[in-house]
Amino acid sequence: xxxxxxxxxxxxxxxxxxxxxxEAIKPVESLVECRQLMMDGHIGAxxxxxxxxxxxxxxxxxxxxxxxxxxxxxxxxxxxxxxxxLKKSKGALQVLVGSFLNYSALLSYLERLxxxxxxxxxxWKGKVxxxxxxxxxxxxxxxxxxxxxxxxxPMMAANLYKQAKNNLxxxxxxxxxxxxxxxxxxxxxxxFCLKFDEYKVIPILKGEYITKLKLSDMLF
Amino acid sequence: xxxxxxxxxxxxxxxxxxxxxxEAIKPVESLVECRQLMMDGHIGAxxxxxxxxxxxxxxxxxxxxxxxxxxxxxxxxxxxxxxxxLKKSKGALQVLVGSFLNYSALLSYLERLxxxxxxxxxxWKGKVxxxxxxxxxxxxxxxxxxxxxxxxxPMMAANLYKQAKNNLxxxxxxxxxxxxxxxxxxxxxxxFCLKFDEYKVIPILKGEYITKLKLSDMLF
Numbered sequence: 506x507x508x509x510x511x512x513x514x515x516x517x518x519x520x521x522x523x524x525x526x527x528e529a530i531k532p533v534e535s536l537v538e539c540r541q542l543m544m545d546g547h548i549g550a551x552x553x554x555x556x557x558x559x560x561x562x563x564x565x566x567x568x569x570x571x572x573x574x575x576x577x578x579x580x581x582x583x584x585x586x587x588x589x590x591l592k593k594s595k596g597a598l599q600v601l602v603g604s605f606l607n608y609s610a611l612l613s614y615l616e617r618l619x620x621x622x623x624x625x626x627x628x629w630k631g632k633v634x635x636x637x638x639x640x641x642x643x644x645x646x647x648x649x650x651x652x653x654x655x656x657x658x659p660m661m662a663a664n665l666y667k668q669a670k671n672n673l674x675x676x677x678x679x680x681x682x683x684x685x686x687x688x689x690x691x692x693x694x695x696x697f698c699l700k701f702d703e704y705k706v707i708p709i710l711k712g713e714y715i716t717k718l719k720l721s722d723m724l725f
Numbered sequence: 726x727x728x729x730x731x732x733x734x735x736x737x738x739x740x741x742x743x744x745x746x747x748e749a750i751k752p753v754e755s756l757v758e759c760r761q762l763m764m765d766g767h768i769g770a771x772x773x774x775x776x777x778x779x780x781x782x783x784x785x786x787x788x789x790x791x792x793x794x795x796x797x798x799x800x801x802x803x804x805x806x807x808x809x810x811l812k813k814s815k816g817a818l819q820v821l822v823g824s825f826l827n828y829s830a831l832l833s834y835l836e837r838l839x840x841x842x843x844x845x846x847x848x849w850k851g852k853v854x855x856x857x858x859x860x861x862x863x864x865x866x867x868x869x870x871x872x873x874x875x876x877x878x879p880m881m882a883a884n885l886y887k888q889a890k891n892n893l894x895x896x897x898x899x900x901x902x903x904x905x906x907x908x909x910x911x912x913x914x915x916x917f918c919l920k921f922d923e924y925k926v927i928p929i930l931k932g933e934y935i936t937k938l939k940l941s942d943m944l945f
Contacts, residue, residue, distance in 0.1 A: 632876035
């Protein structure tokens with residue numbers, strides 16, 4: 506069982522899209538593939554380095570996925586880190602999408618699971634980042650030692666979360682990616698992505714598409 | 726510039742040995758190589774999984790390196806994680822050995838350096854661990870943003886250190902490796918390895934051997 510985490514902003518945007526009625530999202534790695542799927546009736550979503558790529562309908566802002574016109578539509582999405590992490594997670598028993606926006610829904614599913622869980626943080630271009638680690642820490646903190654740890658990393662993430670939980674924004678303000686987004690004028694995206702429990706959906710990658718986790722998908 | 730960090734216990738023991746007058750330490754990866762060097766007049770030091778390996782003179786306890794008989798002698802040393810990390814660091818401008826035992830000496834060298842610094846934590850069998858991260862955090866905290874960060878990892882380590890600094894032992898007690906050492910009856914080793922500034926030496930890997938950093942080695 507893998508939970509993919511890319512708080513700023515891929516997994517927050519995916520959660521938002523699925524919560525707002527998007528039927529399915531296909532994560533793809535390249536802009537070329539994304540463009541081909543646009544011709545095939547998908548809405549094209551592409552972000553690189555924090556910015557929407559020209560010629561695509563949306564970028565990676567969660568607000569752009571609240572569009573009622575996207576209801577029951579399919580989206581092809583490519584982002585700097587998030588979609589790569591989703592693709593790398595394939596082969597797991599289930600691949601879920603986590604964000605603060607669906608924290609409690611995810612937590613109540615995880616705490617009933619009879620299997621190992623890997624919290625797969627996207628980070629930034631192959632390196633660890635603060636916001637994804639804090640969310641992983643929030644999950645570990647919330648699970649209250651129901652799981653054994655495979656290394657010290659979960660404990661470290663939970664400690665960082667405990668230290669930061671009363672002011673998550675302050676804790677990530679110095680982080681590389683957050684400064685980058687704020688410089689790009691995306692502070693309202695950052696604020697939204699740090700909100701707990703806006704939605705109750707759990708997106709799940711099944712085959713090539715991310716859809717809403719249904720009762721029949723649940724492993725208990 | 727690389728600082729190798731394996732708090733429990735390789736880099737703490739190396740610091741202790743060099744401070745107590747050992748002439749040079751050759752880190753080797755295999756027990757076979759270590760044994761060959763014993764025949765060649767070296768003192769043989771070998772640890773695996775926290776325990777001294779049979780047939781060698783010392784293991785990985787810092788106390789065993791306080792032996793006056795080792796003064797001006799050469800040691801061949803192989804440990805589970807530390808020596809591998811030292812070997813992987815070869816090729817850097819300089820490879821230094823860091824531990825709480827020589828914290829301030831190391832810090833005052835690093836803060837005057839005109840180059841990038843990589844804090845290379847040994848961890849445990851390829852995974853991150855708490856005690857090495859806390860020491861890296863102590864260095865980053867001590868350097869007070871004299872350096873820019875290459876990712877969020879240094880900030881995360883410094884935050885963990887800030888949270889833990891008034892009681893380092895409590896912070897590492899739940900860590901995988903510490904529980905392992907305490908079970909092996911090595912709590913006094915853990916306590917010693919968490920002491921700040923017992924020594925003023927900075928061990929440096931030059932060629933195949935670790936010796937004491939001299940004034941003529943300094944890069945400023």
